[in-house]
Amino acid sequence: MEQNVSFDKFNLHPKLLKALSEAGYTEPTEVQFKTIMKVAEGLDIRASAQTGTGKTAAFLLPALNQLTKPQEKHSKLPRVLILAPTRELAIQIESQVDKYAKYLPNIKKACIYGGVPYHKQLRSLSRQCDLLIATPGRLIDLLLQGKVNLSRIEMFVLDEADRMLDMGFVEPVNQIAAATPKKRQTLLFSATLEGTVTQFSNQLMRDPVDIVVHGKQAKHENIKQNLHYVDDIEHKNRLLDHLLAEDNVDNAIVFTSTKRHADKLVGELYDKGFSTAALHGDMSQRQRTRTIAQLRSGKIKVLVATDVAARGIDVQSITHVFNFDLPRNIEDYVHRIGRTGRAGAKGTALSFASNRDNVLVKKIQDFTGQKMDVVVVPGFEPSKKQRPAPSRQKPRPQFGNRKPGSGKPRSKPGSFSKPAGFGKSRGKPGGKPSGKPGGKPSARPPRKQAGQQRRRGK
C-alpha cells in the first residue's frame, strides 16, 4: 500500500506476524495502517471503512495482541467483545480470528449468534473465553439469563455499526455496553460516519479518533460498475440469463429485494441450468452456512441473496454482483458491490434499472461519488426511451430510514408461495418462460439441490 510499511512496525506479537506472513499479507491496508497503532495507544477509534478494506484485521490484530499480554488479575471471563450485526459476519470474523491466532492456542474464543441451539455456545462460555464474538440478539438473550458476564471487557468492538442501527439494534447495543466496564476501549467500524452513527457512537465512546479510509477499495475503484436499462421483469430475466452465461462469470451474487423473490429467482435459474441457491433470513443457520460453503467450494455458481443475509460474505471468487433489484437503502449498494473485488481483486457490479429508477440511480451515484457506465448488450436493448436522471440534488439519506429488504419487489412474486432455501421451483411470472432457447421451465427440481451442475453454459 501507499504507506510502504510492513506489519513489523506495529509491535505485534511474533506469532501474529508469523500467521500474517503465512496468510500472504505483506503490508497493512490503509485502514490497518491508520488504526492499529492508535488502538495500541488505548484510544477509542471510530473508523469509516467499508467491507473489503481489511477492516476486520484492523481491529482483530490489536485485539489479539492485547490478549497476548497477561491480565492484571487472572479471570476466565472475556476481555474483548466484538459485536456484529449478522450471523454471517460473526462467523466471518471468527474465521479471521482462527487465521491470525493460529499460533496462539492459549487465546480462547467463543462465537455466539441466534438460529442455532444454545448448548455448544453455553459450553464455550463456561470455559475460559478471552475473545467473544456475538450478534446483539443472542448476546442480550444470554445476558438476561445470566449466562454471560461482561464485567472484564477491556475492548468493545462494534463492527458494521451502520447496519446494526439499520437493523434496530440501538437498544440492545446500549444494554450490552452498559454491562461492560465504563473504563474500556471502544472501537466502531461503519461504512460511513454520518447522521445517526455519530450520535449513537458519541454516547458509547470517549473522545474518539475518527479514521476515514480513502483506499482504492473503499472507493471500489477495483470494481467496474455497469448500469443496464431494462423495460420490465421479463427483460431483466432474459438479460440476467445471458450475462450469467458469459465466460468471465465465475461466481455471482444476484440481489433481490425480497426473500420470496430470491426463492423464485433460484427456481427460475435452476430451471435454466445454473447451479444456484438462495441465501436469506428465512433459512436456518445450518442451511446458510452450508450454502456459503458451497459457494466457496465452487459447487454453487450463482447465489441469489437478500441484503441482510449476504452481509459479511467474504468469498474471494465472486467476480460479479448483480443488482437485479436496486437496493432501496442507498448504503446497501456499497455493501452489495463490496462482495466482489475482495482483497484487491477485480470485480464487476451490474445494476438493472428502469426509467422509474432514475432518481434512485442518481442518489446511488451521488452517494458513491462514482458514475455507473450505461451498458447496452446487443439483442437486449431497452425498447423504452431513457429519460435523463433528474438534476436536482437531494440531501443524502440518513441511516436507519429504511429497513433492508423493505423495498417493493419490482415484480409480482407470482404463484410462488413457499419460501425455502434451495433449488425451489418457480412460479411463472406472467406465465411465460423467460430464458433463451432451451430455457423452458422444467419440472420442480428436487429439494435440497443447492449445488446442481449447470446443464448448459459455463
Ligand code: AMP
Ligand atoms: P475485510 O474488509 O476485513 O472483510 O477484509 C477483506 C479481505 O482482505 C479478507 O479476505 C482479508 O483476509 C483480506 N486482507 C485483510 N488484510 C489484508 C492485508 N493486509 N493484505 C492482504 N489481504 C488482506
